[in-house]
Amino acid sequence: MTRNETVCVIIAAKNAEETIGRAVRSALAEPEVAEVVVVDDGSGDRTMAAAGAADDGSGRLDIVRFPANRGPSAARNHAISHSRAPLIAILDADDFFFPGRFRPMLACRDWDFIADNIAFMERAEPARLPADFAPNPRPLDLEAFVLGNISRRGAARGELGFLKPVMRRAFLTAHGLAYREDMRLGEDYDLYVRALMAGARYTLIESCGYGAVIRADSLSGRHRTKDLEALLGAEHAILSAGNVPSGAADAMRRHHRQIGRRHALRAFLDRKRADGMGGVLAYALENPAAMPAIAGGILRDKLAAAQRRVKPPQPAPKGGLRYLLPVDQK
Structure with a gap:
């Protein structure tokens, strides 16, 4: 410097x-x-x-x-x-x-x-x-x-x-x-x-x-379907270039699949809100491969909501701070 x-x-x-x-x-x-x-x-x-x-x-x-x-x-x-x-x-x-x-x-x-x-x-x-x-x-x-x-x-x-x-x-x-x-x-x-x-x-x-x-109302906390779609597109473009080192490429594909599951669930819920059960059935017929991930996502969300209702929240960390990077807090 x-x-x-x-x-x-x-x-x-x-x-x-x-x-x-x-x-x-x-x-x-x-x-x-x-x-x-x-x-x-x-x-x-x-x-x-x-x-x-x-x-x-x-x-x-x-x-x-x-x-x-x-x-x-x-x-x-x-x-x-x-x-x-x-x-x-x-x-x-x-x-x-x-x-x-x-x-x-x-x-x-x-x-x-x-x-x-x-x-x-x-x-x-x-x-x-x-x-x-x-x-x-x-x-x-x-x-x-x-x-x-x-x-x-x-x-x-x-x-x-x-x-x-x-x-x-x-x-x-x-x-x-x-x-x-x-x-x-x-x-x-x-x-x-x-x-x-x-x-x-x-x-x-x-x-x-x-x-x-x-x-709770931050941009990252209230993402939209098209926001997830843009992230998927950006990562797909990087992977498609073919010059990502192999270890990093494997990690990126894992990340891409995870974001893809979130996108599928969000798109499914959008369709349900817009068209009701008719939309749900139509989406399932149009995207059969996505349904297991969607079902899993809905189940995880419901289990998490139930857990929040029956289990008291964890106390805040000492001083009210939680650190992103792991450190020795002794």
């Missing part, structure tokens, strides 16, 4: 007036941040005004407004092209940085992407700051990244797609990398896969500088 490498923080926001101020303030508080670019993606509330109210007068905040919603990928691409700092960091409008987030990241060497740990929390204000974990940097390759996005029965869901790395602008530019604007689900996963395919050196550290508030 060189001393003059600074960070641009990019925030795509839609109807985020309650949280955007905290996000902007947390970014402006970091001394390594030279720019904060907020793109108000067609909000119908006071998101733009709330972002402006968080300005610290340093001249680092820039707010852009889209008259109509274009999606997070378009907003991020616009912000990247609008900014100049050599390092790019993505911050969701309802999340925030913990103090000192970038220091341990920028102390590491020889990376194109670097991601730190994420603390998930139920409340907007955690009971405490994350523990001071040692960075313990380690490389992340394509196969490990894809496997880290696959859910397994009896295990926590695959979450590496939630990583919010700092990215080198020069690497993105050299390889023509940008977010796919037809995607509103899995756009991060797709970008990271394509970067790793292009040879990105991706480093993980265990230090935690990113706070993510769990919301």
